[in-house]
Amino acid sequence: WTVILPLSLALTLIGRESKGTKDGAAIQRVGAAFAAGAVSSVAGAFAAAKLLRPTLGAASYKGAAALAASYVGGSANFFVVAEAVGLKNNGLLAALATADVVVMAAYIVLLQFLASKYGAPRPETATVSKTEDAGSPVVPLFLGALCVAAAAPLKPSLRTAAISAYAVACRRVTRARSAARQLAGWCLAAFYACLGACSPVSAIVKAGAPAVGLAVAALMGHALLLAACTLRGTWGVDEALVASNACVGGPATAAAFASATRREDLVVPAVVWGTVGYACGTGLGMALYNVMC
Numbered sequence: 001w002t003v004i005l006p007l008s009l010a011l012t013l014i015g016r017e018s019k020g021t022k023d024g025a026a027i028q029r030v031g032a033a034f035a036a037g038a039v040s041s042v043a044g045a046f047a048a049a050k051l052l053r054p055t056l057g058a059a060s061y062k063g064a065a066a067l068a069a070s071y072v073g074g075s076a077n078f079f080v081v082a083e084a085v086g087l088k089n090n091g092l093l094a095a096l097a098t099a100d101v102v103v104m105a106a107y108i109v110l111l112q113f114l115a116s117k118y119g120a121p122r123p124e125t126a127t128v129s130k131t132e133d134a135g136s137p138v139v140p141l142f143l144g145a146l147c148v149a150a151a152a153p154l155k156p157s158l159r160t161a162a163i164s165a166y167a168v169a170c171r172r173v174t175r176a177r178s179a180a181r182q183l184a185g186w187c188l189a190a191f192y193a194c195l196g197a198c199s200p201v202s203a204i205v206k207a208g209a210p211a212v213g214l215a216v217a218a219l220m221g222h223a224l225l226l227a228a229c230t231l232r233g234t235w236g237v238d239e240a241l242v243a244s245n246a247c248v249g250g251p252a253t254a255a256a257f258a259s260a261t262r263r264e265d266l267v268v269p270a271v272v273w274g275t276v277g278y279a280c281g282t283g284l285g286m287a288l289y290n291v292m293c
Contacts, residue, residue: 003148006163008187009252010144012259012267013167015180029235030269033243036229037222038277041071041247042288044221048214049292055210062087063096063211065289067218070100073281074250074274081285095211103215107223108249108257111241115261119238140180143170164251164271184256222247242266246274 049064056063062085070078078100087093147170151162174180223244230240238261246254251274258266 004187004190006148006151006159006252007144008184008256009271010147010163010167010170011140011180011184011187012252012255013164013271014140014143014171014174015177015182015184015259026239026265027269027272029239030243030246030266030273032233033226033230033235033240034246034273034276036233037226037240037243037247038072038280038284040225040229041218041222042068042284043225044068044223045071045218045288046292047221048217051217052210052214056092056214059087059092060214061085061289061292063092063214064218064292065285066093066096067100067215068288069281069285070104071218071222071248072284073277073279075100077278077281077285080282081289084286085289092211095208096215099212099215103212103219104248107219108245108253111245111257112260115238115241115257119241119261119263120236137176137179137183139174140170140176141183143167143173144180144183146170161275164275181259185260187256219248238263238266239269242270243273246270247277250274250277 045064045068048067049060052060052063062082065085066078066082066087069081075097078097082093082096087096144167147163147166150166151159154162226240226244230237233240235243241261242254242258242263245257249257251271254270254274255267258264258270
């Protein structure tokens, strides 16, 4: 979470192809989908709390508030809200944290499947001249690591924005765009591998059915409500998938997802709205808890 994923974000931005992209319009479309996704996350968590209330009691409200924060901003928001509502040093906290990570990983895999099945036709990869896309992969890897190291002393809420700004500036230093994108993909694959290794099936069993059920129900609410909004919204399937990834996984996974699906025009919007999610996730989670209590 603190090294591989930020490095993937930096390499994605360093390797991004900017020719022909229109960030302004894409930011607006993904922003609208992200707003619908954030509201869907809160509504899904609310429904999950009511559904699991007979099993978990009042703790369902605390867990739902933490999950709502996670599915708007990320895991950092999850733990902030969990501590604020009294889940610190609680057995349910460990169970929910495990369930949150496992369910999130499965959901991101589902998004990748949906992108390949229902996304817009992918453009053919253009042939790039050696002078425009050449160089050793060592250079973008070094620059990406430098971006992550430079942003490390900052607060988590500022770290993503700083890495993004540094990476955009570093694009001028290297032309090894293709190598940077390949390295970003490998970093993301390594992150998923570590995530899976740290969260085996036995961890789900240990977490307990109520905790897993709460996480699954909250995320299903997010997905179903966002899908319904997409049918009537002004954005497309790709924008909805990137926005959902930004809500659930954060800016790094969303940016890498957009790049992997060859939607370079959605990389910057993924970073922008994923960072917004970090900023507002805790507030929305606490607001949900106050409403339920």
